[in-house]
Amino acid sequence: MAMAIRVYLLFLLFLSSAILSFSLYEDQVGLMDWHQRYIGKVKHAVFHTQKTGRKRVIVSTEENVVASLDLRLGEIFWRHVLGTKDVIDGVDIALGKYVITLSSEGSNLRAWNLPDGQMVWETSLHSAQHSKSLLSVPTNLKVDKDYPILVFGGGYLHAVSAVDGEVLWKKDFTAEGFEVQRVLQPPGSSIIYVLGFLDSSEAVVYQIDSKSGEVVAQKSMVFPGGFSGEISSVSTDKVVALDAMRSILVTISFLDGDISFQKTHIADLVEESGKAEILSPLLSDMVAVKVNKRTIFVRVGGEGKLEVVDSLSDETAMSDSLPVADDQVAFATVHHEGSKLHLMVKLVDDLDTVLLRESIQMDQNRGRVHKVFINNYIKTDRSNGFRALIVMEDHSLLLLQQGAIVWSREEGLASVTDVTTAELPVEKDGVSVAKVEHTLLDWLKGHVLKLKGTLLLATPEDVAAIQEMRFKSSGKNKLTRDHNGFRKLIIALTKAGKLFALHTGDGRIVWSMLLNSPSKSEACGRPNGISLYQWQVPHHHAMDENPSVLVVGRCGSDSSAPGLLSFVDVYTGKEISSSDIGHSVVQVMPLPFTDSTEQRLHLIADTHGHVHLYPKTSEALSIFQREFQNVYWYTVEADNGIIRGHAMKSSCSGETADEYCFTTRELWTVVFPSESEKIISTLTRKPNEVVHTQAKVNSDQDLLYKYVSRNLLFVATVSPKGAGEIGSVTPEESALVVYLIDTITGRILHRLSHQGCQGPVHAVFSENWVVYHYFNLRAHKYEFTVVEIYDQSRAENKNVWKLVLGKHNLTAPISSYSRTEVLTKSQSYFFAQSVKTIAVTSTAKGITSKQLLIGTIGDQILALDKRFVDPRRTLNPSQAEKEEGIIPLTDSLPIIPQSYITHSLRVEGLRGIITAPAKLESTTHVFAYGVDLFYTRLAPSKTYDSLTEDFSYALLLITIVALVAAIYITWVLSEKKELSEKWR
Amino acid sequence: MDKGKAVMGTGRRWAVDFSDQSTVPSSRDILDPPGFSRASPEQDDSANSRQKKDAEANWKLQKAWEVAQSPFKNLMMMGFMMWMAGNTVHLFSIGITFSALWQPLSALQSVGKIFEPFKDNKVELLMPKLVFLALNLGGLALGIWKLNTLGLLPTHASDWVSSLAPPQEVEHSGGGFAFH
Structure with missing residues (x-):
């Protein structure tokens, strides 16, 4: 048996050493992989529909994407993903041909060409302090005259030429306590009004000449009540602000430089008073105020007189006002009524005139409307038509026109926070496979075509036919489980609290579910999903149960807010049950035990140091009681630099009558010296990882026993000075220290210090090794280090006869308290790229060799064989070592262009990579998420256990x-x- | 056939030959019926045939020894081939090694058959058989030795633990950073 395996492994080795890199042919792109492009939740939208050409909408999003979308189909014309720190503050169109974006708190101003998205110019603006950033692009249709773009940010007002981005002038507003609130320019006027509050109590208006930037006049006036900072401009010479008590609306008019206040108590406007809030939409001569869960519209009269004209429920979304024909201004409101969505477009002057009233059936799983943007067009009968772009609670983007949803984009998938995988249902007898397969003749024809392709006899038409056939082939999109486990569901939880199930075949959404859909009770205000766990994975004796996932959420953003558990059926996408658990959620720990229905036991820790057992059944309790002494948990306090280990103590019956609640006691602490070390990263092995063997055989038949433990924690610390940006410290000041800590006993198994190195540390932990990536300040290069850990106390088990007769204790359960002697081996290599995330392939049995999946700074994924990060590499490996597959040591790791698994694609804004085993041992699923989604199947040692699809x-x-x-x-x-x- | 031709030549249409041919075994066309032994009439042959028999026994013994020593040649050739094949695992060396193992095994299995022609109550076949066995075992040993040098024998500890799953752990732990 062992011999057969050896022969087999040697054979494998030969196969794998023959081809170093994984790559695919051009015509194989898209066969196993798919790529989806998203933009994220839309913040601003600007329509561009004047010309007869392609109608488009320019959007900027919370994922820092600026994109141009086709208004007819919703497709992306072009898109730019700015960096994670480059938050977009404003977007507009200038000169009818440039898209202007202001980002990074008003310090980056860029112009993009409207048709193709090429950058035209970029200007870095000087900024001295944190402040509001305001972008004001003159809405002048006369293209020939160059009105400057006004940008306020970082304490400076800049006038920038729209043509080339040149800064025409800048004005310093960095005075102490002065906060600029509005920059206004009446159309056609050469005077710019800059309104700001000095120490939140004095309104100051500067009049600035738009040509030169000179201050023409300055007026100020003290308002005794003080301002809250919320402000809404109603016209070019009037703003409405809220006082510090949020009970008085102050109309500030500064016509011709004279400031005048007009106070109106909110109590005078509406009966029931409360804290008021000015809403953001820009409505001319009107301001929207939210009081007591109602939205009231207040018209600002000519003399600053306020008057309530309408009041709506606060779940109504409103658009900015939009000029329509004949000097009229309209705005849209959207509100829900059951499953219907009502869109109304009204005139600002006359709220009773409803220009458009539409109701649209809306999927409950999209939640409420968050934002509305409207645009008008002239219908053939000369009347006004409106199209509305709406952003829903689940971040999806929809275009409504003529009472129908023209297109929709699931932008929630741009902010995936947690991912897991699930099996599809088993094929039932009723569903015949034969119907999907072709007739024998078709089948043969197809293969003859393929044969022609292999023998290079195929004509271009044949090649096209082969391509088409491949895309349709093998029923890869069916909704049933397949023999190889290639078809699976990817369950993704998004920031908006929506759960998506994606099919691995083509990436389509099989089902989606909003955690806080409006149909549910209001017990838990706005739950946000935190993480996702596999709750029930039926196999063996619970085959007829549907698998389910557990979504752990929280009813608020505070860490002490009560938690929420939601159990979702994976096959149907329906919520089986959800419960407010009545305690906070700090950590979730899946236990390696399941009950008779294959439900996995989970422990949830709260802020009081108690842990709660789920599911709350007596069976689970009895299973847990059996293992009570062997369950531990640890907490990492990054701020204090402390890692604490806890053990279960007793049932917390003294405080509550909950028998599923347990108290813990502290066992150990690891305290890092705060003056020299700061925790920046921790990592454990994936709990569901399968390890095939505990032995590592060297070329000279020498044996090493891997120290394979799930209770190992990798911790990386840096000197507090070096915690900042790369290059902010000198090599002498910074050191990186990594630890391997046993989380049961708190024992430090290994400590390795890198002098002159700095984070951020990206690490991957698998089997008995850790690979981590950091920056070496001395060498000015990124480095990878591998640490492999071996069990030295088992090394004596080398007597063949004892092993043959089974007289060894290698398979006996081990305890962390046995204080194993360990041996570590490590090696470092330079790496040319900065890394965003690292993952490792995982296969069903763990036999197949591993590949590191490195998410590079260019948003691509590089597959690197684990053989390259093997501490046994030497400069001149012996013949036997070469045979074993040891690569001669080089100072840097190679980047082979063919081993980018994303080939020519980019997973923009890459944040994470998830791997899951297929049933076929050679193959692993890889799913990468960021703003984009990417999926592919990988075979790190080639598909040695099956024939390829082109066979x-x-x-x-x-x-x-x-x-x-x-x-x-x-x-x-x-x-x-x-x-x-x-x-x- | 010869007779038939002669008969045809003389123009006869058919003939029956009544002469008893049972004592002339060399000229018979038809096999003896099962169980019939022709040896009995020969037993009481003349005394001078004893000498002839001794010579035959000697000859058989000589032949048996030849057969018994034949694996030696084979052994030498195998050894040469193995030396040529080298110590790395590939198709040629595996083929050689397995044939080196197979040949002695099959020879050992059919040792009775090989020495059957020389079976004689006068001939002492034990020694040749033993030599034959010893040489073949030698060949087998050579094959196994080759197998070992190729590293295909489970003689190392690594061969017995290479698929040993990691041990279960008694304790379980979880935790990490608090959710935020």
Whole structure:
């Protein structure tokens, strides 16, 4: 047996060493992989529909994307993902041909060409302090005259030429306590008004000449009540602000430089008073104020007189006002009524005139409307038509026109926070496979085509036919489980609290579910999902149960807010049950035990140091009681630099009558010296990782026993000075220290210090090794270090006869308290790229060799064989070592262009990579998420256990047929010859 | 056939030959019926045939020894081939090694058959058989030795633990950073 495995492994090794890199042919792109492009939740939208050409909408999003979308289909014309720190503050169109974006708190101003998205110019603006950033692009249709773009940010007002981005002038507003609130320019006027509050109590208006930037006049006036900072401009010479008590609306008019206040108590406007809030939409001569869960519209009269004109429920979303024909201004409101969505477009001057009233059936799983943007167009009968772009609670983007949803984009998928995978249902008897497969003739025809392709005889038409056939082939999009485990569901939880199930075949959404859909009770205000766990994975004896996932959420953003558990059926996407658990959620710990229905036991820790057992059944309790002494948990306090280990103590019956609640006691603490070390990263092995063997065999038959433990924690610390940006410290000041800590006993198994190195540390932990990436300040290069950990106390188990007779304790359960002697080996290599995330492939049995999946700074994923990060690499490996597959040591890790698994694509804004095993041992699923989604299947050692999809069955068949025919013919011939011999 | 031809030549249409041919075994066409032994009439042959028999026994013994020593040649050739094949695992060396193992095994299995032609109550076949066995075992040993040098014998500890799953752990732990 062992011999057979050896032969097999050697054979494998030969196969794998023959081809160093994984790559695919051009025509294989899109066969196993898919890529989806998203933009994120839309913050601003600017329509561009004037010209007769392509109608488009320019959007900027919370994922820092600026994109141009096709208004007809919702497709992306172009898109730019700015960095994670480059938050977009404003977007507008200038000169009718440039998209202007202001980002990074008003310090980056960029112009993009409207049709193709090429950057035209970029200007870095000087900023001295944190402040509001305001972008004001003159809405002048006369293209020939260059009105400057006004940008306020970082304490400075800049006038920037729209043509080339040149800063025409800048004005310093960095005075102490002065906060600029509005920059206004009446159309056609050469005077710019800058309104700000000095110490939140004095309104100051500067009049600035738009040509030179000189201050023409300055007026100020003290408002005794003080301002809250909320402000809404109603016209070019009037703003409405809220006082510090949030009970008085102050109209500030500064016509011709004279400031005047007009106070109106909110109590005078509405009966029930409360804290007021000015809402953001820009409405001319009107301001929207939220009081007591109602939205009131207040018209600002000519003399600053306020008057309530309408009041709506606070769940109504409003758009900014939009000029329509004949000097009229309209705005849209959207509100829900059951499953219907009502869109109304009204005139600002006359709220009773409803220009448009539409109601649209809306999916409950999209939640409420968050934002509305409207645009008008002239219908053929000269009347006004409106289209509305709405952003829903689940971040999806929809275009409504003429009472229908023209298109929708699931932008929630741009902010995936947690991912898990699930199996599809088993194929039932009723569903016939034969219906999907073709007839024998088609099948044969297809294979003949493929054969032609292999023999390079195919014409271009044939190649196209082959491509098409491949795309349709093998029912890869079916909603049932397949033999190889290639078809699976990817369950993704998004920031908006929506759960998506994606099919691995083509990435389509099988189902989606909003955690806080409006149909549910209001017990838990606005739950946000935190993390996702596999709750029930039925196999063996619970086969008829549907698998389910557990979504752990929290009813608020505070860490002490009560938690929420939601159990979702994976097959149907329906919530089985959800419960407010009545305690906070700090950590979730899946236990390695399941009950009789394959529900996994989970422990949830709260802020009081208690842990709660789920599911709350007596069976789970009895299972847990059995293992009570062996369950531990640890907490990492990054701010204090402390790691604490806890053990279960007793049932917390003294405080509550909850028998599923347990108290803990502190066992150990690891305290890092705060003056020299700061925790920046911790990592454990994936709990569901399968390790095939505990032995590591070297070329000279030497044995090492891997120290494979789930209770190992990798901790990386840096000097507090070096916690900042790369290059902010000198090599002498910074050091990186990594630890391997046993989380049961708190024992430090290994400590490794890198002088002159700095984070951020990206690490991956698998089997008995950790690979981490950091920056070496001395060498000015990124580095990878591998640490492998071996169990030295098992090394004596080398007597063959004892092993043959099974007289060894290698499979006996081990305890962390046995204080194993460990041996570590490590090696470092330079790496040319900065890294965003690292993952490792995982396979069903753990036999297949591993690949590191490195998410590079260019948002691509590089597959690197684990053999490159093997501490046994030497400069001149011996013949035996070479045979074993040890690569000669080089100072840096190679980046082979063919081993980018994303080939030519980019997973913009890459944040994480998830791997999951397929049933076929050689293959692993890889799912990467960021703003984009990418999925592919990988075979790190090639598909040694199956024939590839392009395997030419026809060739095999023809060969067999030909052989049989040849055998028959020669047999007949030989018979004849023998007969004639006999007659001779 | 010869007779038939002669008969045809003389123009006869058919003939029956009544002469008893049972004592002339060399000229018979038809096999003896099962169980019929022709040896009994020969037993009481003349005394001078004893000498002839001794010579035959000697000859058989000589032949048996030849057969018994034949694996030696084979052994030498195998050794040469193995030396040529080298110590790395590939198709050629594996083929050689397995044939080196197979040949002695099959020879050992059919040792009775091989020495059957020389079976004689006068001939002492034990020694040749033993030599034959010893040489073949030698060949087998050579094959196994080759197998070992190729590293295909489970003689190392690594061969017995290479698929040993990691041990279960008694304690379980979890935790990490608090959710925020």
